[in-house]
Amino acid sequence: MVNNSLLVLNRVTKVFQIGTLLSKVRIYAVRDVTLEIGKKPVVFTLVGESGSGKTTLANILLGVIKPTEGYVSLLGKNIESYKKSEFIKLVQPIFQNPYETFNPLKKVEVYFRSVIHRLGIANGSGRTAERIIDEALHSVALSWEEVRGKYPHEFSGGQLQRLSIARALMVNPVLLLADEPVSMLDASLRVFVLNLFRKLKEERQLYIVYITHDLATAYYLSDHIAVMLRGSIVEIGPAEKVLLSPLHPYTVLLKESVPNPHRKRGEWLSFQAREERALEIEEYAEQGCKFALRCPHVKDVCRREMPPDTVVEDAVVKCWLYAKNP
Numbered sequence: 512m513v514n515n516s517l518l519v520l521n522r523v524t525k526v527f528q529i530g531t532l533l534s535k536v537r538i539y540a541v542r543d544v545t546l547e548i549g550k551k552p553v554v555f556t557l558v559g560e561s562g563s564g565k566t567t568l569a570n571i572l573l574g575v576i577k578p579t580e581g582y583v584s585l586l587g588k589n590i591e592s593y594k595k596s597e598f599i600k601l602v603q604p605i606f607q608n609p610y611e612t613f614n615p616l617k618k619v620e621v622y623f624r625s626v627i628h629r630l631g632i633a634n635g636s637g638r639t640a641e642r643i644i645d646e647a648l649h650s651v652a653l654s655w656e657e658v659r660g661k662y663p664h665e666f667s668g669g670q671l672q673r674l675s676i677a678r679a680l681m682v683n684p685v686l687l688l689a690d691e692p693v694s695m696l697d698a699s700l701r702v703f704v705l706n707l708f709r710k711l712k713e714e715r716q717l718y719i720v721y722i723t724h725d726l727a728t729a730y731y732l733s734d735h736i737a738v739m740l741r742g743s744i745v746e747i748g749p750a751e752k753v754l755l756s757p758l759h760p761y762t763v764l765l766k767e768s769v770p771n772p773h774r775k776r777g778e779w780l781s782f783q784a785r786e787e788r789a790l791e792i793e794e795y796a797e798q799g800c801k802f803a804l805r806c807p808h809v810k811d812v813c814r815r816e817m818p819p820d821t822v823v824e825d826a827v828v829k830c831w832l833y834a835k836n837p
């Protein structure tokens with residue numbers, strides 16, 4: 512792997528131990544994830560069901576959680592060797608709930624100025640701070656007039672998410688890491704915020720890691736997609752390729768399970784209940800492919816051994832169906 516790529520994850524694993532001294536359960540929240548985000552600004556999307564390990568991986572990328580094994584490097588340097596103040600200026604998070612980003616007791620403008628001051632970007636009360644805030648607001652299509660003197664609760668959810676993106680932009684990062692940033696917004700605002708990410712990628716040459724459980728927004732926004740299942744990446748490649756002609760049986764199921772307006776509600780609910788039961792059982796299946804219990808193509812080897820990663824054209828897929836020596 513080229514070490515001057517923006518971001519490299521090398522065999523990253525995170526195990527959580529839960530339970531008492533007598534009965535400990537090990538949860539592989541992230542399992543042996545290796546990937547690289549290259550040299551050209553891209554929207555790289557991690558897509559997977561709830562519990563697949565997306566937020567754990569996001570926290571590892573933010574340096575909030577240390578991996579149990581493996582490492583992450585940013586611009587050729589292990590993220591653990593960055594100073595906190597240095598790292599925070601390179602990677603900025605956008606969270607699901609914009610209300611949590613802001614202090615409810617502080618006017619948004621005051622909060623912005625304190626961020627600029629605290630991070631040593633400029634004097635918080637000076638002209639430079641005013642210009643930085645102005646630029647950031649402009650990038651998210653808001654203006655001083657709309658913001659001045661207002662507290663967080665005076666904004667709608669969509670406006671506040673745009674303000675949290677503006678806050679992230681003030682430090683001029685290279686990477687935005689957005690974990691389910693539109694899942695709490697109304698459908699019409701979702702498209703607005705997704706378009707904003709696209710625009711920022713083009714205009715500011717930003718890299719964006721977009722994390723979602725929603726295939727439709729993933730398709731709309733992404734250049735590259737990695738599909739996560741139970742902590743592992745099972746398919747990775749160009750967005751069009753992965754979502755229009757998926758290879759892994761799990762990606763195929765994800766695509767089919769996008770709620771179809773023509774499917775009757777009862778059918779949809781029973782489909783969901785079946786999926787949830789299968790997921791509960793899979794928690795305890797330690798060996799082999801994590802999809803074996805639900806896979807229509809399962810073979811003996813799938814239950815015994817974890818499939819290897821196989822390159823198929825410009826995608827990589829973790830499934831015995833594609834392995835060179837099954």
Ligand SMILES: Nc1ncnc2c1ncn2[C@@H]1O[C@H](COP(=O)(O)OP(=O)(O)O)[C@@H](O)[C@H]1O
Binds near residue numbers: 527538560563564566
């Ligand atoms: N702090 C923790 N302690 C124990 N288990 C955790 C912790 N954080 C996450 N997990 C478990 O790790 C798995 C992945 O969780 P998470 O990364 O939140 O998934 P996602 O964001 O895809 O929904 C889940 O089984 C979850 O219960």
Ligand code: SF4
Binds near residue numbers: 759802807809
């Ligand atoms: S490895 Fe086997 S069980 Fe897993 S997805 Fe492929 S065919 Fe299905």
Ligand SMILES: [Mg+2]
Binds near residue numbers: 565566567
């Ligand atoms: Mg999550």
